[in-house]
Amino acid sequence: MYTDIKKDAQNSMEKKLERLRSKGISCEGIIEQEKTPLVDTFLAGPAGNCDLICMGDESHGGLLGTLLGSNLRDMIAKSPVPVIVVRS
Template sequence: MFKKILVATDGSPLSEKAVESAIEMARHHSAELVVFTVARRPPKSYMDGSTVRESVESESIDKQRQENAQALVAAIGERARGRGVSCHPLVAHSSQVAESIIAAAGNQACDLIVMASHGRKGLGRLLIGSETQHVLTHSTLPVLVLR
Protein backbone atom coordinates (compact mmCIF):
# COMPACT_ATOMS: atom_id res chain seq x y z
CA MET A 1 0.00 0.00 0.00
CA PHE A 2 2.70 2.52 0.97
CA LYS A 3 5.85 2.89 -1.10
CA LYS A 4 7.60 5.71 0.75
CA ILE A 5 6.99 6.74 4.36
CA LEU A 6 8.38 9.85 6.03
CA VAL A 7 8.79 9.65 9.79
CA ALA A 8 9.38 12.94 11.57
CA THR A 9 11.38 12.75 14.78
CA ASP A 10 12.80 15.13 17.36
CA GLY A 11 14.57 12.41 19.33
CA SER A 12 12.11 12.47 22.24
CA PRO A 13 10.85 9.24 23.83
CA LEU A 14 7.38 9.83 22.37
CA SER A 15 8.88 10.44 18.95
CA GLU A 16 10.78 7.17 19.32
CA LYS A 17 7.44 5.32 19.39
CA ALA A 18 6.57 6.89 16.03
CA VAL A 19 9.97 5.87 14.65
CA GLU A 20 9.50 2.25 15.76
CA SER A 21 6.02 2.12 14.25
CA ALA A 22 7.24 3.66 10.99
CA ILE A 23 10.10 1.17 10.69
CA GLU A 24 7.68 -1.72 11.18
CA MET A 25 5.19 -0.25 8.70
CA ALA A 26 7.94 0.23 6.13
CA ARG A 27 9.14 -3.34 6.67
CA HIS A 28 5.61 -4.72 6.40
CA HIS A 29 4.86 -2.81 3.18
CA SER A 30 8.38 -3.18 1.70
CA ALA A 31 8.42 0.60 1.60
CA GLU A 32 11.32 3.02 1.71
CA LEU A 33 11.62 5.06 4.90
CA VAL A 34 12.64 8.71 5.01
CA VAL A 35 13.83 9.57 8.52
CA PHE A 36 13.41 13.31 8.93
CA THR A 37 14.26 15.86 11.56
CA VAL A 38 14.65 19.61 11.70
CA ALA A 39 17.77 21.23 13.08
CA ARG A 40 16.10 24.36 14.40
CA ARG A 41 17.86 27.60 13.71
CA PRO A 42 18.58 29.53 16.89
CA PRO A 43 16.71 32.84 17.19
CA LYS A 44 18.90 35.73 16.10
CA SER A 45 16.91 38.71 17.30
CA TYR A 46 14.32 39.86 19.78
CA MET A 47 11.73 39.55 17.01
CA ASP A 48 12.55 35.83 16.70
CA GLY A 49 11.74 35.34 20.38
CA SER A 50 15.12 35.34 22.04
CA THR A 51 17.88 37.48 23.37
CA VAL A 52 20.40 38.61 20.82
CA ARG A 53 23.49 36.40 20.76
CA GLU A 54 26.93 37.04 19.47
CA SER A 55 27.36 35.80 15.91
CA VAL A 56 30.05 33.31 16.94
CA GLU A 57 27.87 31.89 19.73
CA SER A 58 24.90 31.61 17.39
CA GLU A 59 27.00 29.82 14.77
CA SER A 60 28.32 27.40 17.39
CA ILE A 61 24.78 26.55 18.57
CA ASP A 62 23.66 26.18 14.97
CA LYS A 63 26.54 23.83 14.15
CA GLN A 64 25.90 21.70 17.25
CA ARG A 65 22.19 21.37 16.43
CA GLN A 66 23.03 20.35 12.88
CA GLU A 67 25.51 17.70 14.08
CA ASN A 68 23.02 16.34 16.64
CA ALA A 69 20.29 16.16 13.98
CA GLN A 70 22.58 14.31 11.55
CA ALA A 71 23.59 11.84 14.27
CA LEU A 72 19.94 11.24 15.21
CA VAL A 73 18.75 10.39 11.69
CA ALA A 74 21.89 8.39 10.91
CA ALA A 75 21.39 6.20 13.99
CA ILE A 76 17.73 5.59 13.14
CA GLY A 77 18.71 4.86 9.54
CA GLU A 78 21.19 2.22 10.66
CA ARG A 79 18.57 0.65 12.90
CA ALA A 80 16.04 0.53 10.05
CA ARG A 81 18.57 -0.93 7.60
CA GLY A 82 19.44 -3.56 10.21
CA ARG A 83 15.81 -4.66 10.03
CA GLY A 84 15.81 -4.82 6.24
CA VAL A 85 14.24 -1.41 5.56
CA SER A 86 15.61 0.83 2.83
CA CYS A 87 16.21 4.16 4.52
CA HIS A 88 17.08 7.73 3.61
CA PRO A 89 18.08 10.03 6.51
CA LEU A 90 17.21 13.69 5.91
CA VAL A 91 17.79 16.87 7.95
CA ALA A 92 16.27 20.29 7.29
CA HIS A 93 17.72 23.46 8.72
CA SER A 94 14.81 25.74 9.55
CA SER A 95 12.77 27.46 12.22
CA GLN A 96 9.54 26.29 10.54
CA VAL A 97 9.18 22.67 11.65
CA ALA A 98 5.71 21.77 10.33
CA GLU A 99 6.32 23.43 6.99
CA SER A 100 9.63 21.59 6.69
CA ILE A 101 7.95 18.23 7.36
CA ILE A 102 5.29 18.87 4.73
CA ALA A 103 7.84 20.10 2.19
CA ALA A 104 10.18 17.16 2.77
CA ALA A 105 7.35 14.65 2.35
CA GLY A 106 6.38 16.30 -0.92
CA ASN A 107 9.94 16.64 -2.22
CA GLN A 108 10.68 12.99 -1.41
CA ALA A 109 7.41 11.79 -3.04
CA CYS A 110 6.21 10.14 0.17
CA ASP A 111 2.73 8.66 0.48
CA LEU A 112 2.48 8.86 4.28
CA ILE A 113 3.78 11.02 7.11
CA VAL A 114 4.21 9.37 10.53
CA MET A 115 4.77 11.52 13.59
CA ALA A 116 4.06 11.75 17.30
CA SER A 117 1.83 14.14 19.15
CA HIS A 118 3.18 15.50 22.39
CA GLY A 119 -0.37 16.01 23.62
CA ARG A 120 0.01 19.54 24.97
CA LYS A 121 -3.22 20.96 26.30
CA GLY A 122 -4.57 24.25 27.50
CA LEU A 123 -2.26 27.22 27.79
CA GLY A 124 0.82 25.23 26.73
CA ARG A 125 -0.78 24.38 23.41
CA LEU A 126 -1.92 27.97 22.88
CA LEU A 127 1.52 29.40 23.66
CA ILE A 128 3.70 26.76 22.01
CA GLY A 129 1.33 25.57 19.32
CA SER A 130 1.31 22.14 17.83
CA GLU A 131 3.56 21.16 14.95
CA THR A 132 1.51 17.98 14.60
CA GLN A 133 -1.73 19.93 14.36
CA HIS A 134 -0.20 22.18 11.72
CA VAL A 135 0.93 19.18 9.65
CA LEU A 136 -2.50 17.56 10.01
CA THR A 137 -4.33 20.66 8.80
CA HIS A 138 -1.95 21.61 5.98
CA SER A 139 -0.67 18.33 4.52
CA THR A 140 -2.28 16.89 1.41
CA LEU A 141 -0.80 13.48 2.33
CA PRO A 142 -2.21 11.08 4.89
CA VAL A 143 -0.71 11.65 8.37
CA LEU A 144 -0.51 8.94 11.02
CA VAL A 145 -0.23 10.49 14.48
CA LEU A 146 0.93 8.31 17.36
CA ARG A 147 0.77 9.02 21.06
Protein backbone atom coordinates in the same frame (compact mmCIF):
# COMPACT_ATOMS: atom_id res chain seq x y z
CA MET B 1 27.44 25.58 20.37
CA TYR B 2 24.74 25.63 17.64
CA THR B 3 27.07 23.66 15.35
CA ASP B 4 27.52 20.98 18.04
CA ILE B 5 23.75 20.70 18.59
CA LYS B 6 23.18 20.39 14.84
CA LYS B 7 25.90 17.72 14.56
CA ASP B 8 24.41 15.73 17.48
CA ALA B 9 20.93 15.86 15.93
CA GLN B 10 22.25 14.67 12.56
CA ASN B 11 24.22 11.82 14.18
CA SER B 12 21.21 10.76 16.23
CA MET B 13 18.94 10.80 13.16
CA GLU B 14 21.43 8.77 11.11
CA LYS B 15 21.68 6.10 13.84
CA LYS B 16 17.88 5.78 13.92
CA LEU B 17 17.72 5.55 10.14
CA GLU B 18 20.45 2.88 10.09
CA ARG B 19 18.49 0.77 12.61
CA LEU B 20 15.32 1.03 10.52
CA ARG B 21 17.15 0.27 7.27
CA SER B 22 18.81 -2.79 8.83
CA LYS B 23 15.29 -4.14 9.39
CA GLY B 24 14.43 -3.64 5.72
CA ILE B 25 12.47 -0.41 6.16
CA SER B 26 13.03 2.16 3.45
CA CYS B 27 13.22 5.55 5.15
CA GLU B 28 14.55 9.08 4.84
CA GLY B 29 15.31 11.64 7.55
CA ILE B 30 14.93 15.41 7.42
CA ILE B 31 15.95 17.75 10.23
CA GLU B 32 14.26 21.13 10.06
CA GLN B 33 16.72 23.81 11.13
CA GLU B 34 14.74 26.95 10.44
CA LYS B 35 11.27 27.99 9.36
CA THR B 36 10.77 26.67 5.84
CA PRO B 37 7.82 25.64 3.67
CA LEU B 38 8.69 22.05 4.60
CA VAL B 39 5.25 20.53 4.18
CA ASP B 40 4.56 21.51 0.57
CA THR B 41 8.15 20.73 -0.48
CA PHE B 42 8.15 17.36 1.27
CA LEU B 43 4.72 16.30 0.06
CA ALA B 44 5.67 17.17 -3.53
CA GLY B 45 8.96 15.24 -3.29
CA PRO B 46 9.93 12.38 -0.95
CA ALA B 47 6.43 11.82 0.48
CA GLY B 48 5.08 10.96 -2.96
CA ASN B 49 6.09 7.33 -2.44
CA CYS B 50 5.73 6.88 1.31
CA ASP B 51 3.12 4.99 3.32
CA LEU B 52 3.68 6.71 6.67
CA ILE B 53 5.26 9.91 8.00
CA CYS B 54 6.83 10.03 11.47
CA MET B 55 7.68 13.46 12.87
CA GLY B 56 9.28 14.47 16.15
CA ASP B 57 8.06 17.32 18.32
CA GLU B 58 9.64 18.90 21.38
CA SER B 59 6.50 20.43 22.94
CA HIS B 60 5.40 19.20 26.35
CA GLY B 61 1.78 18.66 27.36
CA GLY B 62 -1.08 21.08 26.75
CA LEU B 63 -3.24 21.57 23.72
CA LEU B 64 -2.02 20.28 20.35
CA GLY B 65 -3.05 23.36 18.41
CA THR B 66 -1.06 25.77 20.55
CA LEU B 67 2.07 23.72 21.14
CA LEU B 68 2.77 21.83 17.93
CA GLY B 69 4.98 23.64 15.46
CA SER B 70 3.35 25.07 12.35
CA ASN B 71 5.11 22.60 10.02
CA LEU B 72 3.91 19.69 12.12
CA ARG B 73 0.32 21.00 12.21
CA ASP B 74 0.39 21.57 8.44
CA MET B 75 1.77 18.07 7.80
CA ILE B 76 -0.98 16.48 9.89
CA ALA B 77 -3.62 18.50 8.04
CA LYS B 78 -2.31 18.09 4.48
CA SER B 79 -0.68 14.67 4.38
CA PRO B 80 -2.37 12.04 2.21
CA VAL B 81 -0.83 9.30 4.43
CA PRO B 82 -0.91 8.79 8.22
CA VAL B 83 1.38 11.01 10.33
CA ILE B 84 2.80 9.75 13.61
CA VAL B 85 3.97 12.43 16.07
CA VAL B 86 6.74 11.36 18.44
CA ARG B 87 7.74 13.56 21.33
CA SER B 88 11.47 14.16 21.01
